[in-house]
Amino acid sequence: MDVFSEEILYHYKHPQCSAPLISPTYEATGENVSCGDMVSVTLSCDHDTVHDVGIVVSGCAISTAFGSLVALAVKGRTREEVLSWDDAHILSLVDGEVSPARKNCAFLAFRALRKALLK
Amino acid sequence: MFDVSKIRAQFPILSREINRHPLVYLDNASTTQKPQSVIDAMNDFYTTHNANIHRGIYTLSEEATEMYEGSRHAVAEWIGARSEEIVFTKNATEAINLFVQSWGDTHVGPGDEVLVTELEHHANLVPWQELCRRKSAHLKVVPIREDGTISCKDVEVFLTPRVKVLAITGMSNVLGTITPLKEIIASAHRNGTVVIVDGAQLLAHTAVSVVSLDCDALVFSFHKLFGPTGVGVLYAKKEILAAMPPVVYGGDMIEVVEQYRAHYREAPWRFEAGTPNISGVAGVIPAIEFIKKISRDGSHEYCSSLSAYARAALESIDGVKIFGPLDASLSGPIISFSFAGIHPHDIATIFDAEGIAVRSGAHCAHPLMRKLGVLATTRISLQCYNTREEIDRVCSALEKARVLLAK
Numbered sequence: 001m002d003v004f005s006e007e008i009l010y011h012y013k014h015p016q017c018s019a020p021l022i023s024p025t026y027e028a029t030g031e032n033v034s035c036g037d038m039v040s041v042t043l044s045c046d047h048d049t050v051h052d053v054g055i056v057v058s059g060c061a062i063s064t065a066f067g068s069l070v071a072l073a074v075k076g077r078t079r080e081e082v083l084s085w086d087d088a089h090i091l092s093l094v095d096g097e098v099s100p101a102r103k104n105c106a107f108l109a110f111r112a113l114r115k116a117l118l119k
Numbered sequence: 120m121f122d123v124s125k126i127r128a129q130f131p132i133l134s135r136e137i138n139r140h141p142l143v144y145l146d147n148a149s150t151t152q153k154p155q156s157v158i159d160a161m162n163d164f165y166t167t168h169n170a171n172i173h174r175g176i177y178t179l180s181e182e183a184t185e186m187y188e189g190s191r192h193a194v195a196e197w198i199g200a201r202s203e204e205i206v207f208t209k210n211a212t213e214a215i216n217l218f219v220q221s222w223g224d225t226h227v228g229p230g231d232e233v234l235v236t237e238l239e240h241h242a243n244l245v246p247w248q249e250l251c252r253r254k255s256a257h258l259k260v261v262p263i264r265e266d267g268t269i270s271c272k273d274v275e276v277f278l279t280p281r282v283k284v285l286a287i288t289g290m291s292n293v294l295g296t297i298t299p300l301k302e303i304i305a306s307a308h309r310n311g312t313v314v315i316v317d318g319a320q321l322l323a324h325t326a327v328s329v330v331s332l333d334c335d336a337l338v339f340s341f342h343k344l345f346g347p348t349g350v351g352v353l354y355a356k357k358e359i360l361a362a363m364p365p366v367v368y369g370g371d372m373i374e375v376v377e378q379y380r381a382h383y384r385e386a387p388w389r390f391e392a393g394t395p396n397i398s399g400v401a402g403v404i405p406a407i408e409f410i411k412k413i414s415r416d417g418s419h420e421y422c423s424s425l426s427a428y429a430r431a432a433l434e435s436i437d438g439v440k441i442f443g444p445l446d447a448s449l450s451g452p453i454i455s456f457s458f459a460g461i462h463p464h465d466i467a468t469i470f471d472a473e474g475i476a477v478r479s480g481a482h483c484a485h486p487l488m489r490k491l492g493v494l495a496t497t498r499i500s501l502q503c504y505n506t507r508e509e510i511d512r513v514c515s516a517l518e519k520a521r522v523l524l525a526k
Contacts, residue, residue, distance in 0.1 A: 003472045004465075004523065013526055035464055035480050036494030060462035061524055102468065 004061055005096045012061040017071035020054040026119055030112030032104050037063050041112045048079045055109050062098065062105035069093040070109045079117050085110070121417040127504045129154040129409075140474025143509040148292050148320055148453050148500030149478055150342045156405040157346055164401035171394055173371055183397055190403040191387070194352055197407050198337070199328035204360060206353040206387040207395055211319045212242040214338035214353035215286070217390060218315055219246040221363040222336075222355075223284070226313070229255040232281045234312070236261040236269055237490055238291040238298070241483045243317040247286055256283075263490065267294040267443035271302040278310040285314045289321030293482045293498065294443030295426075295453030297321070304333050313359070319343055323502070324422060324451045326414060335359050346406030347399040353390070360386035367392040418503040425501050426452035429510045436517055438525075442491050452501035455482070458517055461524045463497040469523065473516045475509075 004012070021027075024042035031038045037059030044052040053074055057067035073093055074082055090110045091098055098106045127133050130152045135142045144152055164186070170179035172187045188202070195202045208214040223246075227233060233247050233256055251258045259277050263269055274285070285307045290297050304314045315336035318327060322339045329337055336355040342348040355363070365372055365383055369392040374382040383389040427447045433439045438459035444450040458466060463479035470477050478498045481488045488494060499513060 003469050009523065012524070036488070037462075060464045062465075099468070102464070105464065 002096070005094060007094050008061060008065040011065035011068035015055075015057065015064055015068040015071075017053050017075070018056055018068065020056055021052055024054075026116040028112045028116035028119065030108055030115065032059070032063070032108050034104070035060070037105065037108055039063070039067060039109050039112045041109065041116045043074075043113070043116055045079065050074050050077055050079070050082065053113075055113070057109060059108065060105055062102050063108045066090065066093070066106045067109035070113060074113065083114065083117055121413070121421045121503075123421070123504065123506055126413065126418075129156070130504055131155060131158070133504060137474040137476070138472050143473075143475040143505075143512055145499040145501065145505065145509070145513070146476050146478045147323070147502040147505075148343070148498065150348065151323065151345050151502055152504070153347070153402075154345055154405070154409050156409060157402040160405045161347060161398050161402045164398045168401075169398075172397055173388075187395070187397055187400050190400045193404045193407050195354075197411075198322075198354060199330040200354050201357065203385070203387055204329075204354055204357055206355070206360070206390045207400060208338075208351040208353055208390075209349050209396065210342070210351035211317065211338045211340040212351070214340075214351045215242055215315070215317065216246050217353055217366060218336055218338070218355065218363075219250050220366045221390075222313075222359065223247075223250045224253070225362070225364060227251075227254050227256050227283050230281065231256040231283045232259050232277075232279065233257070234259050234261065234274070234277050234282050234285040236274075236287050236298070237263045237487055238267075238269065238288050238294070238296055239286070239484070239487075240288065240292050240317065240319070241485070242319075243286050243288060244486070257281075260486075263296070263487075266445055266449075267291070267296045268449055269296070269298050271299050271306055274303050275306050278307060278312060280310070282307075282310065282312045285312050286317070287314065288317040288319075289327070290324065290451045290453070291443070291487075292320050292453065293455050293484050293487055293496070295320075295450035295455075295500075296444055297325075297449055297451055300332055300334070308333065315355075320451060320453065324419060326419075329354055341399070341403055341406055344406055345409050347396075347402040349396040350399040350403060357386075360390075363390075365389045365392070369393050413503050422452045422501055422503060423447070425505060425507065425510070426450070426454065428507055429454055429499065429501065429513075432510050432514050433517075436514060438521065439517070442493075442496060453498065454500070455496040455498045457493060457496055459521055459525045461520055463495045465524055466497045466517070466520050469520045470513070470516050473512065473519070475513060475516055477513075 021042040025045040026043040042054040055067040055071040172184040316334045318339040341350040372392040467479035
C-alpha cells in the first residue's frame with residue numbers, strides 16, 4: 001500500500017510558492033485546531049486575477065503538500081473561479097484518495113485562501 | 120502465571136488484519152479492546168434479560184435490576200467502597216461534570232480557589248474553568264517539573280486556606296506520569312481541601328482502594344478497563360454525595376412528585392435520571408473479573424516490563440525524543456514521543472498502513488502540549504495483550520517513516 005503518493009511526497013519535500021508575499025492584496029491565516037497545524041496565505045491580485053501567491057504551512061505532509069498544490073492551482077485564476085471550487089475539486093488536485101481522517105489536513109490551505117479572498 | 124497468548128485468545132478483534140498486516144493495537148489509553156466474556160454478557164442481556172430497571176413487577180425487569188445493582192455492588196467491592204457511593208454515568212468526563220455542577224456549585228464561592236495540575240486532561244480542566252467563571256472563584260494550576268512529574272511538595276505550595284478542592288489525575292494520559300496521590304491527598308486533607316481523582320488511566324494499571332487512598336471522589340470509565348463504552352463511574356464518600364443536589368431531573372431519580380415540586384431519592388439513584396446504559400452495565404462484572412484474574416496472574420508487572428522494553432527500544436532509535444519521566448517507575452505504560460521532525464499524524468498514517476494503531480495529536484491536553492513545546496505527539500499506550508514483537512514492529516515502522524518523510 002502506498003501511504004503517500006509520489007506527488008504528495010514531492011510537494012511535501014519541495015513546497016512550491018512557499019514564501020510569503022511582501023505586499024499582498026489579500027492575506028489570511030488558518031489553523032486545524034485538533035492538531036495545531038497552521039497556514040499563512042498571501043495573495044497578489046491584478047484585476048481580480050491571482051497574479052502571485054505565497055502559502056506557508058507549518059504542519060504534516062498532507063497539509064504541506066496541498067498548500068503547494070493549491071498555490072500552483074490558483075495562479076492565473078480569477079477570484080470568482082477560485083471561490084467556486086469545492087472540496088472535491090481540491091482533492092482532485094492529486095491522483096489517489098485522501099483518507100477520511102486526513103481530509104482536514106488537505107483542506108487547511110484552501111480554507112485559509114478562501115478566507116483571504118472573501119475579505 | 121501470566122501467559123500473553125492465552126490473554127490474546129480472549130480478544131476476538133486481535134485476530135483482525137489491518138491493511139494486510141496483523142493488527143497491533145497500541146491506543147489503549149484511548150480505549151481498550153474487549154474480551155469475549157464482556158461481549159457475551161452484553162449480548163446475553165439483550166438476548167435473554169432485556170427490560171428496564173427499577174420499574175416492572177415482572178421477572179425480566181427484576182433480573183435486569185438485579186444485574187444492574189449487582190454490578191454497582193461489584194464496582195464498589197472492587198475499589199473498596201460501599202454500593203451507595205457508586206454513581207453510574209456515561210463516562211469519566213460526565214462523572215467529573217456531575218461532581219463539578221453538583222458539589223462544586225454548592226461548595227465553591229467567590230474568592231475561593233480550585234486547584235488542578237498541568238497534567239490534566241481537558242475533562243478535568245474545562246469543567247473547573249467554567250465553575251470558576253460561574254462562581255468568581257480562582258483556578259490555580261500546579262506546574263509539572265522538567266521530567267513531567269509532580270511531587271507532594273509542588274502541590275503543597277498551592278494549598279492555601281482558600282483552596283476548596285484539588286482535582287488531580289492519578290496517571291497522565293499523555294506522559295504516563297504517576298502522581299503520589301496518597302501523600303498529596305493526606306496533605307490536602309490537612310488543609311481542609313476536598314480531593315477528586317481522575318482515575319481514567321490509573322485504574323487500568325493499578326489496583327486502587329479508595330479506603331487506602333482516602334480520596335473524596337474518584338472518576339473512571341469502563342471502556343478503558345476492558346468494558347463497554349458508555350459506562351462511567353463517580354465514586355464519592357457517602358457524606359460528600361449526601362451533600363450533593365441532583366443536576367439532571369426526571370424519571371427514576373424521584374421519590375414523590377407533586378404537581379409543583381418533587382422529592383428526590385437518596386444517592387446514588389438521585390444522580391441517575393432516566394434509563395441508564397443497562398446493557399453496558401451488563402459488561403461491568405465480566406470486565407472486573409477479567410482485571411482481577413489478569414492482575415493475580417501478574418499483568419501489572421508484565422505491562423511495566425513491556426513498557427520498559429518499549430522505552431529502551433524507542434530511545435535506541437536516532438531522532439526519537441520521549442516526553443515525560445525518565446524513571447520508568449514514575450510512569451505507567453503510556454509513552455509519548457516525537458520523531459525526526461516528522462508530524463505525528465504522518466507517523467500514525469504510516470503506522471496504519473502497517474496495521475499499527477496509535478494515537479497522534481494533542482491527546483485532549485492542549486495546555487500540556489504547549490508546556491512541552493510541541494503541537495502534537497505520537498503516543499503508544501500498552502495493555503496486557505501487547506507483546507515485544509509488536510514493539511519491534513513499531514520500531515521498524517518508524518524506520519519506514521524516516522525513509523519516506525525525513526527531509
